[in-house]
Amino acid sequence: MSKNIIIALDFDSGDQALKFLDRLDPNLCRVKVGKELFTASGPQLVKEIVSRNFDVFLDLKFHDIPNTVARAVSVAADLGVWMLNVHASGGKAMLEGARESLEPFGEQRPLLIGVTVLTSLSKEDLEQIGVPTNPEEQVSKLAFLARDAGLDGVVCSAAETRLLRAQLPDGFILVTPGIRRPEDASGDQKRVVGPAEAIQNGSNYLVVGRPITRADSPNAALVEFNSAVASVS
Ligand code: C5P
Numbered sequence: 096m097s098k099n100i101i102i103a104l105d106f107d108s109g110d111q112a113l114k115f116l117d118r119l120d121p122n123l124c125r126v127k128v129g130k131e132l133f134t135a136s137g138p139q140l141v142k143e144i145v146s147r148n149f150d151v152f153l154d155l156k157f158h159d160i161p162n163t164v165a166r167a168v169s170v171a172a173d174l175g176v177w178m179l180n181v182h183a184s185g186g187k188a189m190l191e192g193a194r195e196s197l198e199p200f201g202e203q204r205p206l207l208i209g210v211t212v213l214t215s216l217s218k219e220d221l222e223q224i225g226v227p228t229n230p231e232e233q234v235s236k237l238a239f240l241a242r243d244a245g246l247d248g249v250v251c252s253a254a255e256t257r258l259l260r261a262q263l264p265d266g267f268i269l270v271t272p273g274i275r276r277p278e279d280a281s282g283d284q285k286r287v288v289g290p291a292e293a294i295q296n297g298s299n300y301l302v303v304g305r306p307i308t309r310a311d312s313p314n315a316a317l318v319e320f321n322s323a324v325a326s327v328s
Pocket of ligand 1: 273
């Protein structure tokens with residue numbers, strides 16, 4: 096089983112996250128720890144989740160001077176995480192430094208993923224921060240920068256997946272949030288796609304939060320997401 100589903104552990108306490116994980120099989124999914132949970136419960140929680148055999152995507156989106164990011168990435172890798180990310184807009188030296196800091200981990204190193212343009216940013220928002228291009232062009236530019244710096248892939252929205260898959264090599268990983276089944280509420284996600292469609296568009300890993308974390312039976316919801324992915328893999 097290829098474990099394409101990454102469940103977003105968007106909880107505000109470690110206790111809640113662990114209680115949720117008690118009900119899940121690490122052979123059927125991976126999990127994402129983001130800024131909320133990490134700020135609440137920190138590295139000890141990450142270690143605990145890793146010790147329960149879950150592959151952890153540490154979604155802290157590092158963005159700082161190259162030396163600081165390289166050191167943070169190395170310390171994160173020490174926690175035993177499977178994947179972590181940095182902002183591609185931090186520039187090539189920062190991205191290369193992050194990649195180099197993982198060399199000592201050899202084959203055991205975590206995957207290093209770039210964040211391109213946050214999907215919450217519109218064309219107008221980009222203009223306001225001095226980036227007067229359309230968001231798609233900027234996404235593509237940053238994805239190529241990430242690839243050139245040796246990163247393993249990028250996070251991209253469902254709307255961007257097809258375009259990036261066509262432009263980038265097969266081995267370059269695309270991680271996609273905003274995934275919903277037809278019966279799921281979209282919540283604050285503006286553009287959503289189904290799990291099968293996202294995989295067909297070329298995504299490798301799907302980040303799913305509320306449709307699983309808030310389900311009456313998270314395990315049953317996960318089984319459904321996995322079946323949808325398997326039907327097109
Ligand atoms: O609950 P839901 O499935 O919408 O959760 C999606 C997860 O993916 C959340 O952790 C969210 O922060 C993350 N994410 C996103 N859109 C992005 C980047 C990350 O929804 N562009």
